[in-house]
Amino acid sequence: MFVSWGSVVHRRRWLVAIAIVLFTVVGGAWGAGVFGQLSQGGYEDPGSEAARATATAKEALGRQGGDLAVIYTVPTGTVDDQANAAKITDRLRALPADKVERTLSYWDTRAPQFADAEKKRGIAVITLRSGDENEKISQYPELRDKLQVDGVRTEIAGFVPMAAAINETTQTDLIKAELVSVPLTLILLVVIFGGLVAASLPVAVGGLAILGSLGVIRIISSFTEVSTFAVNVASLLGLGLAIDYGLFMVGRFREEIAAGRATPDAVRRTVATAGRTVAFSATLLVIALAGLLLFPQGFLKSVAYGGMAAVGIAALVSLTLLPALLAMLGKKVDSLGLPWRKNKRAAAEDGRGWHRLASGVMRRPALVAVPIVAGLLLLGAPFLGASFGAVTEKVLPASNATRQATETLNANFPGLANDGAQLVIKSRDGSAPDQRAVASFAASVDNVPGVSAVQVTGAAKDVVTLSAKLPGDAMGSAAKDAIGAIRAVSPPPNTDLLVGGITAQVTDSLDAIIEQLPLMAIVVIGATLLLMFLAFGSLLLPVKAVVMSALSLSATFGVLVWVFQDGHLADLIGVTPGPLEAGIVVLMAAVVFGLSTDYEVFLMSRMVEAKTKGAGNAEAVATGIAKTGRVISAAAILLIVVTGAFAFSDVAMMRFVGVGMILALVLDATIVRMLLVPAVMRLLGNAAWWAPGPLRRLQQRVGLQESDDLPEDAETSRSPQPVG
Incomplete structure (x- = not known):
């Protein structure tokens, strides 16, 4: 199928390129309107006892509490002074009736819990008329300005201000992250490929993947609630994976061209080998993200939608537009090369260092594997003491006005704390x-x-x-x-x-996650084992891949708990230690497991190629490392740049994701893939490639295995190379 598709893309390269560009650009332009439809909720289980308690009370008694808690601190005198009281009450009475349903303040009730002990602060609780949370958030900036009183310090707390602050901050962080990561990624790609034309292709694919995923998310948001973090996840994965996929595809194409193949044959082989692996890897990552749909929390469903859309569009663009562009460029893919670009001989020797590394590891596999496994387990140990909490004002930076207002409310008005x-x-x-x-x-x-x-x-x-x-x-x-x-x-x-109540909500949400987690593990791991067996024809290779991913995942979470919960180095990265949000942890588990498996697939595919051509176990492993070591390392560095930008986010949840991705990628692309995998493969020996005869024949009939041993197509080999 992939061989045929490669030929089709080459013949219809202009049609394919124009269609995909129009699809993604138009989809992105329309999808930009999704930002006004995103929500900030979805962290609780809507079917839980806590959620039913809230719904039952609301149905019988109306909405309880308010949407905004406004704290007025007078500069002189007390909140009882006539001058201060008059200014504040006049401002509250002037609020728009079409947006504000009810205002309950200290100056209306004289209730002691609505003022602090020194009577320097008074509070007003405001209930908005709209029953739609997104509409409330969109109305908040206007109301915030109307609540300000001249000469009186005004602080605003509550769910709506916090949601608005998180929304504004994440959108700003997203723009800043892309402004930093895209140019830096392009520079790195130019260094990696040694030329501007080849480097620009993965970046172009990444940009189009983001645009396309925005259109998909907007479609989904028309039918169900979608969290604002879905766009962040889509941006992170869409750009990062599209660049990685582009790196693998362009690298393979250049390898085929360097081997002397004509452009049509090089495109066909690139799609049949690297393209097949991209499709397979994307499928595994989509399955891992789809596991999030098993949970009742809307937040997890939302990021699953965003992540699946981003990965799917990234793979689609990589398998359509990218080979079409390669077909147009041919040998010109190396145009605008850097003056210090390596010559072909030096490039051919790039893999020798990786080959020597793998061979050295396999000479003493136990001496390498045992300390690494012990070290990864030690890093993962803090996760055994993980505790989980809710999304609170502490996800915002300490300097944020909404967080400061909430802390003032909790410290001075304990009777109103929720x-x-x-x-x-x-x-x-x-x-x-x-x-x-x-x-x-x-x-x-x-x-x-x-x-x-x-x-x-x-x-x-x-x-x-x-x-x-x-x-x-x-x-x-x-x-x-x-x-x-x-x-x-x-x-x-x-x-x-x-x-x-908030404690009950968190408890119920965590219970729901724990209840569904085994099912998610069964679905994701089971699908991974099945698909990897169909691709590689071995029983032990898929099991090894899952174990490697689990070790990398546990070590990552252990370090995250040590920092974000226990507080080690927390000041250095600017976060407030506290319980982890369970939904973010599950999200990270799905993404890290999927990415870890992604790199495993690229590595193992080249090992299988070498094995298919007759290499022994040790030589096949060393060849696979030599062929992919530089590419996987480069892909990890590029993805670290893209995801690492979120490590500087002002929202702690996004910073958690950014730091976690950096940790996972560093561990996985270096210690696990380049050291632990060859050591384990050596210890397994030829058993690593074994499968019972009936299963082997089934796998061969299904035909998911990747092979470089493709027949030459005489017609395409003789056809002239396109120039544009």
Whole structure:
């Protein structure tokens, strides 16, 4: 199939190129409108008990709490002074009625919890009229300006300001990352390829992959909620993988041209070998990302959509536009070469160092493998102590105004902090719950160790809501244990109890992830084992690939926990230590596993080529390392540049992803691929290539294996080389 496709692309190169460019550019222009349709939520399980508690209370009592908490700090006097009070109340009354549904402030209620002890700060809680979170976020910049009071310090906290701040920051970070990474990537490609024309091809593919993925994401957002992080993930993977795929394709094409093949034959062979591997690797990565669709959280589904779109478009452009451009260029792919570009002889010797490295490792495989495995396991050990929390204001930098406002709110208005438990009692027959039974239930909850301040907060029809203060930090183990103990308390007769609140949401979300994680592992690992067997015809090679990826993944997460949770080097990279967000960890697991398998496929494909041509086990391994060592290292460096830009993001979650990708790529492309893999392959010996006869015949019939041993096409070999 890939041989035929290579021939088709060469014959219809102009048609293919024009069609793909139009498809991606038009899709990207239309897809740019997706930014106004993205959400900031989706971190909780919508079917969890906590989510049902919130929905039940909202249905019976209306929306609880407000969307904005505005803290006014007066410069002189107190918040009770007439001059200060008049300025603030006038401003609050002037808010647009079409956007603001309700305002509850200290100056309306004189409630003591709405002012601090010194009466220097007063608070107003504002509920917006819209029920759509995205609309609220879009309205916030206008309201923020209207809430400012001359001569009074104004700070605004709440979900809407935090979501708006994260949204604005991630969009800014995305632009900055691309402005830095794209030019730097082009420079590196020029150095790697030794010429401007060859270097520009992967970058062009990467840019078009991003545009195309934006169009796909906008289509998806028309049918379901999509998180703003889907665009970040699509940008990261689309640009990075398209450049990597372009590097492999262009490198293989130049190798074929250097071997003296005519352009048509070189294009056909490039698509049949490197192109087949690109398609196979992209399929594995899409499967890994598709595993995220098994989780109920909208955030994980969103990044799965974005990642799958980016990988799919990157592979599509690499298998269509790129070979079409190569067909147009022919030997001109090396045009605009650098004056210090290596000659053909030097280029041919590039793989000798990698060959010597692999041969040296295989002379003492156990001496290399054992310390590396032990070191990777040691690096992964901190992950055993990982704890998980929610997305809070701490994902923003300490200098961010929204984070500072939230910290002011939590420190000075503890009675308004949204960190307790919400208890919702709902009657089974539609009657109002018995007041005595509710009081007895409240007393029982108050007796739970660490739980205090249990009180009724609302009652309507067949629903009664209560609040309870939890022990310690809302994300701490004591608070999470208290949630479990409260849920174990028997509710009043003929009623059902639902426990919500931020701690319950995080607990339920983590439970949902843990419940689905084995299924994701079975699907992703099972598909990887099956497809790699069909590609390589061995039972042990796929197992080895999964084990290598798991070791790389565990080491990466161990270091991330050591930094982002335990706080080592946290000041250096500018993050506030705290519990990890479980959804981000699962996302990273899927991406890192997929990328690790991606490099494994490129490495093993060249080993299989050598083995198919009659090389022994050790020589096949050394040849595979020699053929791919420079390319994989270059691909990893380029992807580090692209993803590493996110390590400087002002949003801690994106910084977590950026640092994690750098760690994973460095470990995987160097220690694992270039040292551990040849050592393990030597230890396995010829058994690494074994498969039972019936399975081997099945694999050969399916024909997913890649081969460089393609028959010459006399007609294409004699055809003149195109010049444009």
